[in-house]
Amino acid sequence: MNALDYFNARLEATISPMDFMRSKQMDPEKYFLIDVRNGPIHVRSVTIKDANVIHEQELPNRLNEIPKDKEIIVYCWDVWCNTAAKVAKSLLEQDYKVKELTGGIAAWQEMNFPVSDTTKVDNISDNCGC
Known part of the structure; x- marks a missing residue:
């Protein structure tokens, strides 16, 4: 794989927090955001606003x-x-259409984008699978 192919593949497979915010503002129904982190509740209590926790x-x-x-x-x-x-x-x-949010929640929080506190949600499992 040459450099051009690599960067084309990377751009096809990822989306930056800024690009996600812009695109979601233009078309709020386009995406289904999933927080896939493992770990105990106390370390993953903050999620990206409106993320689905799976x-x-x-x-x-x-x-x-x-x-x-x-x-x-x-x-x-x-x-x-x-x-x-x-x-x-x-x-x-x-057969899902999928992209990874680059930088994860760390990059999201670094940019001061909206987050939610999931400790208020009763149905979150503490089975971290770690």
């Missing part, structure tokens, strides 16, 4: 919650976490 290990049992008619955006912790990439690969193999 942890990586829960994915096979919750596919019915993920719409096939939207572009799926997955995110995890930061640039060193590969959980979102693993989930994206799994969803792509099942």
